[in-house]
Amino acid sequence: MATTPPPPATAAPDEATGHGHDHSHGILGERTELYFAIASGVFWTVGMLLSWLTDLPEPIGIGLFVAAILFGGYYATLEAYEGVTSGRFEIDFLMIVAAAGAAALGKWGEAALLLFLFSLGHALEHYAMARARKSISALAELAPATALLRDTSGGTREVDVEELVVGDTVVVKPNSKIPADGVVISGSSAVDQSAITGESVPVEKLAVPDVSQKYDLASLAAEHRTFAGTVNGSSVLEVRVLKPAKDSTLARLVTLVQEAEGQKSPTQQLTNKFERYYVPAVLILVGILLLAFLVLDETFGQSFYRAMAVLVAASPCALAISTPSAVLAGVARAAQKGVLVKGGRPLEDLGGLSAIAFDKTGTLTEGKPRLTTVLPAEGVSRRELLATAVAVEELSDHPLATAIVEGGMKELDTIERKATGLEALTARGIRAEYNGQTVHIGNRRLLREVTGQDVPEAINSQMTELETTGHTAMIVYAGDHYLGVISVMDVARDTAKPTLSALRELGIKRMIMLTGDNQRVADAVAQDIGITDPLGSLLPEDKVAAIKRLKQEEGRVAMIGDGVNDAPAMASSTVGVAMGAAGSDVALETADVALMADRLDNLPFAIGLSRAARRIIRQNLWISLGVVAILVPLTLLGIANLGPAVIAHEGSTMVVVLNALRLLAYK
Structure with missing residues (x-):
């Protein structure tokens, strides 16, 4: 139906369907609307049963149906009044007019049935939407007072x-x-x-x-x-x-999710536009049908009855709720898994991707170098090479030095002696005194300067092999002899390979890596984890250009990064996805989707959920439009009367709501 349920106390009036009515706290608390709907149903059922089983005096029967009409029509009347006073003719108004028309025809039972089912559909919809919101509004209550x-x-x-x-x-x-x-x-x-x-x-x-x-x-x-x-x-x-x-991250999350609820998806914008013209068109058609007795051989009563049946059949309740209910359930389910989706547009767009671009450092890789290789020279023990390298690098504050010390200490536990007199040699390496010897750690150029000769072939080929696979390799030289080669590298996340494999299974054909590292490093990482297009040596503006080119080739492209240096590329993509957005303001602001726990393996879940949401939205649109397309001609031709029109129409609304709720259980 046309209206959404009242948001939690912390939320702004919901705009998911263009309404902001809040009747959440009625006489009997939050569920007043549901109780009224049930009361309406009870009075209608009693009225029908007594009229079938006994010779019920007519005033008593009418009294029971009037009670059903009052309970069933209470909220619809309030919302119809709010709509009309602000210049909008909405679905609630159509329903009230139809029920009043049926009562004027003396069809008290049909009028009561219409408002009972309408109010029950409303109440169920509010309950369903509230359930979807609960996992979101629960966020607001997480923080202690x-x-x-x-x-x-x-x-x-x-x-x-x-x-x-x-x-x-x-x-x-x-x-x-x-x-x-x-x-x-x-x-x-x-x-x-x-x-x-x-x-x-x-x-x-x-x-x-x-x-x-x-x-x-x-x-x-x-x-x-x-x-x-x-x-x-x-x-x-x-x-x-x-x-x-x-x-706090929590407070910002709550704000962003509430904003997301107000963001309409492309399908929703389309249905809202459709309704804006459709409702007045239905009212005009009903006005014409009311005058049919002037040209057809029938009484005013017959024309009036047909007009009311068409009015019920043509009301697009199910259409109005079909998209927002699915979007809200999808956003809520994503939030439960630590994926923040900012509204209906990214939720729908994610499922339509055929290409995804990844930033390398911090997204596909851990973002900090690790000690990866220790290759002692002939006659040198692994421990001697490591202890020398760690003792010297301990004096340096360079990130590569930190990686060597951390990695080495995991293996050594302790080192017996300290190094002294560290000296940085620009673009070549470092020098220090250790164990009575001068130790040099650096590149081939440094060793040529120190020894006056080329690096031995065995060591040179080890260096070359490591460098072609993306490692930063260093030679360790103590006194007058080579101790060996060590290397560090920003290694791929454990989750990168399985995630890319899961994305391939989902049908993502192209996976592009954008990095500022040189092309050799990019190729090595890509080969290891399964990237299809590695693009290296890129500046931030090159990443933006790459995304624009990919959009021309593929139509829709997502960009996944850590949200800070990748912000321009994210903004240029169809869907920007931020890694590890918990704690990063820039990432939360820039991205359409945020993987809160820094978990890349939540990406296939988000894409799968988006596809399920798109599927359910399509099903809901077919159900809602299909019912209208079948019912309107049947009632126009007099084949279906008011009773079946009421049941089919309201039944389709409940089906649409329950279909959307399936997203809350998406695995």
């Missing part, structure tokens, strides 16, 4: 979360909700983040190593970062607040 603030004396006091300011320290007790987005400064615990990020497994949280440092939420590692509304595990945590309550 109060927090335990650590005060200057070292004690704690309870305050409202709204009072928390950036820099405050809050104490989070075991099994209680975390009140703010922030950084863990004391304690360690497993935190259930499923409500925000969709991660099914609790995430281990640890305190940051340096409490005095200033931290930024977007760049914090997952193990140090907390979100408001997530549930602490079995240990006490102390969290420094990095965002006030109104700016």
Whole structure:
């Protein structure tokens, strides 16, 4: 039917169907409308049964049907009045006119049946939409109302979360909700983040190593970062607040989802436009049919009856609700899995993709280098090569040095000696003193300078092999002999290969990788994980140009990135998808779809859900338009009268709502 249910207390009036009526809190609470519909049905049933089984005095029968009409028509009348006073003739108005016409004909039973089924359809629709919204509005209730603030004396006091300011320290007790987005400064615990990020497994949280440092939420590692509304595990945590309550990821999520509900999908815009012309056209047709007795050999009563039957048959209730109910159920189901879809347009567009472009660093790969290869030279032990490299690189703050130290220490546990006197050699490598020797770590050019000779063929070929597969390779040279080769690389995410394989099965033909890295690295990563078109050495403006070219070739292209440097390319694509949007403001703002938990493997789910939503929207349109197309000619020709028209018409509305609700169970 034409109206959507009242949104939760936190939401703005819903615009999904162009209505903003809120009759949620009637005399009997939220379900008043449903109770009224049931009461209408009871009075109608009693009236029908008594008139069939007994010689019921006519006034009593009419009284029962009038009671059914009053209960069934109460909300429809309110909404018809609101529509007419603001200059809109909507479906509720058509229904009231049809029921009044049937009553004027003395068809009290049909009038009561029409309003009973109409009000029941309304109530069921409101119930269905409320169910779809519940998983969304539940977000708003996730955040705790109060927090335990650590005060200057070292004690704690309870305050409202709204009072928390950036820099405050809050104490989070075991099994209680975390009140703010922030950084863990004391304690360690497993935190259930499923409500925000969709991660099914609790995430281990640890305190940051340096409490005095200033931290930024977007760049914090997952193990140090907390979100408001997530549930602490079995240990006490102390969290420094990095965002006030109104700016938390949770608060922004709620706002974005509410905005998404108001965004109409292409199909919805089409049906709304259709209704705008259709409803007045039906009213004009009914007006003409009322005058049919002037030219046909029939009474005014017969013309009037036919006009009312056509009015019921032609009301596009099912059409009005077919798309918004499916969009809302789809958005709600996605939110449960940690995928934020901003409205009907991206929900429909996702399912129509044939090509997807990925940013490489941080999307297909982990975004930070790892130690990947350790190749000792002849006569050198693996431990000696690693210990030397780690001791020297420990003195450097370069990201590649950090990767070597982290990777090496996993294998070594400890190193016996420290290196000293680090010296950076621009574009060549580094030099330091270790174990009584000068150690050089760097490229071939550095070693040619140090030794005055070309690098030995065995080492050169190892370097070449690593470089052709995208690794950054370095030679380690101590005193006067080669210790071997080590390499680092930004490795592919564990989920990248299975995700791309799942996308291929879904029929995504082209998977393009856009990266600023050189083409050799791009080709190596692409070959490893199954990318079809690797494009390397791209600047941000080149990525935008690549997306525009792909759109010309493919029609629809999604761009998936981390939302910061990829924002221009995302904005140019059909659907922009942000990775790890939890905590990243830019990603949430730019993207049409956000994978909250940084989980690439949620992408096939989102595309599958979109296709299911598109399928259900199409089915709903066929059902709703089909019923109108069959019923209108039948009632016009007098083959179907008011009773069957009422049942077929209202039945189709309920079918459409229940069909849309199937999306809530999408796996």
